[in-house]
Amino acid sequence: MIKTRFAPSPTGYLHIGSLRTALYAYLLAKKKSGHFILRIEDTDRARFVDDGVANILKSLYWAGVVPDEGVVRGADGEPSEAGENGPYTQSLRLPIYKKYVDELIANDHAYYCFCSAERLDEVRKLQELNKQPTGYDGNCRNVTREEAEARIKAGEKFVVRMKMPRTGETKINDLIRGEVVFKNELIDDQVILKSDGFPTYHLAVVVDDHFMEITHIIRGEEWLSSTPKHVQLYKYFGWEIPAFAHLPLLLNTDGSKLSKRQGDVSVDDYRKKGYLPEALINFVAFLGWNPGGEKEMYSLAELIQDYSIEKTAKKGAVFNLEKLDWYNKQYIKLMSAESFALACWPYLAKAGLVPNEVDKKKLSEIIPALSLEKERVARLDEITTAVGYLISEPTDYPPEILVWKKSNRTDALKNLELIQGFLSEWKGEWKKEILETETKKWIADNGLTNGDILWPLRVALSGLEKSPGSFEIMAVLGSEKTLARLKKAITKLSA
C-alpha cells in the first residue's frame, strides 16, 4: 500500500501553499487506494504556536483533505491519533530520535560538535569574504569520542552533526524533476540533534518517514537542496529510500515565494472571507497541475479520479486572486438556494441581520432575498451589503442617485410619483413576471421609456446604484414595502 504524508510544523495557521501540498499528497494516496497521513513536526520550540495544530486540522477538514492516519480530529473535535505507527507528533518521539542518533554516532556516521555560535559565524563570514562555499568546516570531526564524552560530562553544550561523505555524489530521482545530482563534498555536516535535545527536521523526517512507512514524499521545492542529506541518512541506516516529488512553489504577483506581506496566506483567511472549500481546492489544485483537458471545474472526487503526479508543473505559479473569485462564483451558482442561505447565515448574523442561531422560519423567509444575489456575489462575505436593503429599509442613500443618467431631478420626481400611482392601484397578482409585463406595457402606453421609470424605481427600492432589477426586488419586498419605499424616495427627492 502506498502512503503519503503531510507534515506541517505548527508555527502558524495552515498556509495556502501547504494546503496544496497536502492536497497533492492526499490525491496521490486516494488515487492509489493508499493512506494519507498527517504528522505534526513541532521540533522548533521557539516558533511554536499554541493553536497551530487545531487550526491545521480545522482547515484540512474544512477543505475535505482528511487524513486516514496520524493526527486526526477526534469524536470530541479535539486532535487525537489514529494508526499503528504513532505517536504522530514529533515532540512525543524524542526517545526514538535519540536511539538513532546514538546509532549513527556508534557507527561513526555522526559526531558531537562543541562549536559556539560565534565560531560558526566567524567561519561563515570568512568563507563569504573569500567567496568560498559556506558551510561547517568540520572542526569537531577530529574530537575523539573519549574527549567528547568527557566534555559532555563536564556540562559543555553540544550538538550532533551527521558526517557527510567528502567524495562522490548523491543522485536523487525526483518524480517531477527527474534525476538531480549533488556533489557530496559541497554538502554540509548538518546538525541532526540540537542542544535542546530536539532533533532537527533532517533527522526527524527520515526516521519518521521510515517508521511510518511513507512510500512517497511530496513536499515543497525548498527541500530539494537538502534531500541528499536525507538520502545519505537512509543509506547510513540501511533503510529503503522512498520516492521523492518536489513541488513548485506558490508565488506572489512579483514572483517571490508567497508571503503574508502581500496578502492573505492562511486557509482560514479565505474561509472567513467566504470562499467555498470546493472553489479553493479546485483553484489550488490547478496551480501547478493540470489534467490536460479543457475542463476547468473539478470536484475533489474528480481530482482523485484524474490525478497523476507526472503532470505536475515544474514552474512556480502565481497565486491569482481573480481566478479564485471566478471559481468561487461558479461554485456559489451551483449551490441550492437553501444551502446558499445556510452558508450566508453566519455573515448575516454577524451583521445583525438575523439571529445567531439558525432559525428555520427566518431562513425560509430570507431565501428569496438571498436568491437574488446568489448569481451575483463572488464571496459569501459580500452578502450582507448585497441584501441588507432587502432585510432592512435603506434610508441613508443620497437622493441624487435616484436620477437616471439620461434624466434630471424634476423628471425623476415626477416619474416616481407616476409609478407610485400606478402601483398603488395594482389589482393583479404581485408576481415578478406579471409586474414586469404590465408595468412595461403601462410605460409604453404612457409614452415613457423604461429607464425613466425603472431606474428611479429600482434605486428607491434598493438605495443602491447597482442592484438586481426592479421587478425582482418588488416581488421579494411585496407591495406594502414597495409603496412605502417609493413614498420615502419621493419625500427625499422633494426635500
Added chain:
RNA sequence: GGCGCUAUCGUCUAAUGGUUAGGACACGAGCUUUUCAAGCUUGUAAUCGGAGUUCGAUUCUCCGUAGCGCUACCA
C-alpha cells in the same frame, strides 16, 4: 559567492519534431438591458536570447540571460 531548480499570452495552463500554438481568468468591443452581474458574439495578447542536431525545433542538446529556492542548533 556556492549549489540546485525553472523558463509558452499580463496570470493559470494545453499541445506537438511539421498546428492558423488551444483553453480559462483578466482586459477591450458588440448584443441584451433600468444599473450591476450573468449570458451570447467577438477582439487584443505568448513559445527568454544565441548556437547546434534536423528537411523542419516552441519541443532535443549546449551556452548565455533572467527568476526563484537552499546555503540556520527554522521548517
